[in-house]
Amino acid sequence: MRIVITGASSGLGEALALYYASNENQLVLIARREERLADVAARCRKKGAEVETILADVNDFGRMQEIGRGVSEKGVDRIILNAGVSVGHSGGVTPFEDFERLFKTNFLSVHALLEPIIPKLMEKKSGEIVFISSLASLLTMPTSIAYSSSKRALNAYAEGLHYQLKAYGISVMTIMPGFIDSEMTQKNRFKMPFFMTTEVGIRRITDAIKRKKIRYAFPFRFALMIRIVSTLPQSLRDKIVHFTNFKKGD
Template sequence: MKILITGASSGLGAELARQYASSENELILLARREEKLQQLQKELQSLCKDIKLIIADVTQFKDLQEKLRVIESLDMVILNAGISLGHSYSQTPTIEEFKNLYDVNVLANHAILEVLLPIFTAQKSGKIAFISSLASLFSMPSSKVYSSSKRALNAYAEGLRYKYTPYGIKVINILPGFIKSELTDKNEFKMPFLLETKEGVRLIKSAIEKEKAFYPFPRRFYLFIRLLSLLPNFFVQKVVNRFSDR
């Protein structure tokens, strides 16, 4: 299987590469940090059928697309690249921060798929796996920009699924809770149901293999969020206030 993984230089992306590294798989690892990618390539090259690197900043859309055009066939893309602004109740993100986050978390995914979808449709096969977040289902004041970007990603994934299912293309949307990574390392609060990187990625990989259209986890955290969304607004406001430093 030939697999493209974005955001592969660290965190979930690097662990995804490790867990997909096998003699049956060809990996294409994409990220902007060349040194880290080369270290990962060195670590995994003896385990893989083949492993190639694409050094690209996903916000540089034209350059990104040009570098992707070398791909002639592909079985799966895991759209993992993402950033957050951390959690701050007191600071308002600048418009530059807001735009950059949307460029990475939302628009880059379309830039990539604009190149890859013709390959998948011609093959009449392929898997597209999005790494969204449980934060997309409930927006705290401190994560409003990140949450809104992931909610937009959910809507985009849903629309793609409806359009491309007749072409034999599987669209999979994964919504993890907190998993240890560079993204969560900056959080200075207690993260409920925090998973170790290997375990979180094992669950992601399992959901992809089972072709889950929508997979939120950990389940207890997801059910808590679902319950909260069903409660009256005044009660939800009290819960949010309880955890907000205003």
């Protein structure tokens, strides 16, 4: 299987690359940090995988479209859109530069890469597109407005693609994890509920991909709590959100 992974030099992208590294898979790893990407690729090759590395900043949309054209010519069986950033939690107004960067990285870069790839998948009538979103996309907290908004936009995009591409035999999956030990969550300075190790998180993600889950939010209890809060009267939601989240921005 030929698997493309973005944000492959660290965090979940690195762990996913190592998980899928075997003599049965060809990996295309995309990231912007050259030394770290080279290290991940070397470890994947030791596990028997054929590895191609592509050095790129996903915010360079022209470059992403170029990469999309290149990888689609060679064929793609599965693409995992994992690259993402966060600006942490803040009680203030997010500076426009940070808001713009989050939407470029977490959302707009995705379509730049997929635009040339999707028609090729439609031609061969097979393939898998996996979006790594977040439970934060299901309920927007006041201290993470930019991040949650970018991930909710990603969910909407993925939902539309699912409906569009289902008739072509293409599986579109949206994975919404909670807090997993990674470079991104290590910046958080608050207690993260239902915190998972990288190993547990990757096992849950890869199992969902194997089962071709269209939408998969986990851990279950955390996702259920968010869904319950979302159904409550607005006045009660206000109290719960204020109690649980504003202290993160202190």
